[in-house]
Amino acid sequence: MRKASLALGLTGVLLAGGLAGCGDGERQEPAQQPAAKGPVTVEWWGWAPGYDKAAAAWNAGHPNIQVKFTQVESGGKGGYQKMLSAVKAGNAPCLAQVGVETLASFLVEGALEDITPYAKESAAKFQPWALNSVTFGGRQVGVPVDAGPMGLIYRKDVFDKHKIAVPTTWEEFAAAAQKLHEADPKAFLASFNPDDMYGFSGLAWQAGASWFSTSGDSWKVSITDEATTKVANYWQGLLDKKLVEVKPAWSDAWFKAFNDGEVASLVSAVWMTKVLEESVPKSKGKWAVAPMPDWVAGQTVTGNVGGSPNAVLKGCKNPKEAVEFATWMSTDRGAFDDLVVNGGLFPTTTDGASLPSIAKGRPFYGDQPIFQVFAKAATTVAPTFAWGPTTPAVNDAFNTEVGKVVTKGGTLLDALKAVQAKAVTSIKDKGLSVTE
Template sequence: MRSAWVRGAGALLATAALVMTSACSADSESDKTAAKSGGKVNLTFWGWAPGYDKSVAAFNAAHPNIKVTFQKTASGSAGGYSKMLNAVKAGNAPCLAQVGYESLPSFAAAGALENVAKYANAVKGKYVGWTWKAVSVQDQVYGIPLDTGPEAMFYRADVLKKFKQPVPTTWKQFAEVGKAIHKADPSVYLTTPPSDGYDFAGLTWQAGGRWFGTEGGTWQVSIENPQSRKVAAYWQDLHDAKVLKNTPALDTAWIADADKGHIVSYVGAVWANTLLSQNLKASAGKWAVAPMPQWEEGGKAAGNNGGSSTAVLKGCKNPEEAVEFADWFSSNTRSTENLIKNTGIYPAATDALSLPAVNQPSEFFGGQNIYDVFKEAAANTDTNWQWGPTMTQVEADFTDGMKKANSGGGSFADALTGTQSKTLSAMKAQGLTVSGS
């Protein structure tokens, strides 16, 4: 999951000046002794997503010999990941942490994860194949996958109807509808531009591009690939036509505008459904979900934006119990039903995909079963996408470039070029073998 709660990327210790943070409730050697003597094992879990605490409470009620304490941190990009990495460096990290798939390679490169393959491989078959790859590097496994982030288009059905506009099925039509609506009422915008690297990555993903790859021990960096350039040119045209509301998606101002019908759509991941339903009170029942607009008529390609693991941090004294909890957290029916409802996840556990919670109508979305749309999106997402090892840098540089583009101080293409160049430099500075295309 990545959202307003998870707008983050990983961190690479060698490139960051880390400020030591105070430790709290790290798992201790006494817990290991307690486990061996048949006593209670105490595990600490750091994360920020809503609903996590409820699943932790349910686990504790059903497992008298393991107690998990959930401690809420800032989201990854707001300091949560730095706090985790600092704690690992100081030797007082919790056993468990919420870590997005995009950040896990950075944690691995920093030596901040515990290899728990010995315990985790026994449950590998429970999970969608590509999510297991997302928590693994070769034969090492660093945690248990929780969810994925298939993308679709959220939209105000009532506003499209008011302006007599169709639900866009192609990106060409999406632009036409946006221009028509804004011309009819200059206070109404179809959408906002992509504002950060992960928004843009999801769009590139859908278009068939990839930002990173590996071959023969060499990293390939292709952020400025043809598909990314196509996406950049598309949004540049809409920006230049002044039909985009220049507001970061899902922030407070965006929520207010969307609730009033001044922003009509959001192309994003499944996790946004909970954020929308919990915050857009005035427009409840007026929203709907459709597949992402396509580059070609009749296409079905989708992108992915998000997906998290419950990772086991380096130094965990009770890795077996940590994996036991993480697997329960991701696959137990009571936990996944809670996380679907309160966190907005699309489960990585295959059995959870048939739960009633992902097969029922939503009152907020006008009685639509929105998970039908996301099931189709998940089935049409390229699962070979790979994240790079310096995503904090990538995200920071890309977001800076997008801010400049949206304010007229640069272009979307400039954001690609600048991020490509800075990423190559950052990876080489880490001693990585890298090539760029």
């Protein structure tokens, strides 16, 4: 996410969030609170696999800062609403797992603490684009944890059977889709998911999109920018030729298609590799991973989907200790190596590619060390993409409008124009200034 000069504090929203500007726009850095005297307990809410083990490992070696981890429902299934309600009630945990796509939404709700004084010494340990994703107006509101660099996850057995070369460009991807479907009319190279805005955003991210940005005191919405239009038209072409299957993401039918080889690939984030291992176990050993196809041969740019920083919620009495733990979990080699093994998480640190677990082969993927592919991809993630302050509303609009296109007709670009309009309205409804 691009660092935004959020002069939007002038709206009063960021005043509530503690990130308001002063004077001529220079921002006052909040005073760093002294370390607590005596043992403290940092409450932490999240849902990622392996987090409980990370808390236990920390607690064993840090008797003066104990972390109490509570597993909650994932954000979209109620976790975020529980966090926001706790902030309003004054009983929120100090630390919470908040996806990068949702941080701005929490910010405009006044739910985040400025952790810049406690986090600045560790800034150089993270990939610049990952650090930018938790930074607004030069102020850091979260500690990066995992990332979702994208790649091509494919059924090697299906590709081999039909003598399909692994596509390195999107042009080759379209040709492979046609070749496979002609060879087997029941088979498709990919599935298009009308209810997966986040997956689509990763494709747009790679192409150079920047859906949200700020200019002066206003948010700018650009969901129909040139890069996104290119991506929409590309997939529209595949849909028109019926070269991709249409299925809801995460549905039983979707996973069955992968398991049966009916759908032979997906372009997705690194964390999807773990999901497939658990969801389609009968296809173990038949999968492989390659880099995400490029738009221009030899010009590698990668998209990203997901990543859940640990944010310090408003009202935390021990922000220094909360950031100390969060930074340790994200940067300690042993701690994060365990998260790779136990949860399939992918590091955002500059040295993450050298973790022992990154070099290990995974049996589900024919013992290919697949994380090495994503490690290289993480160094080429485009730095320009940004999320806005009303992501849930935009997601709902995407699901509704794109769903209409695949069931009733129209084009993806038509749908995105409607999403653009609803995104603008949703920001205005928050009392924020917005332009297109």
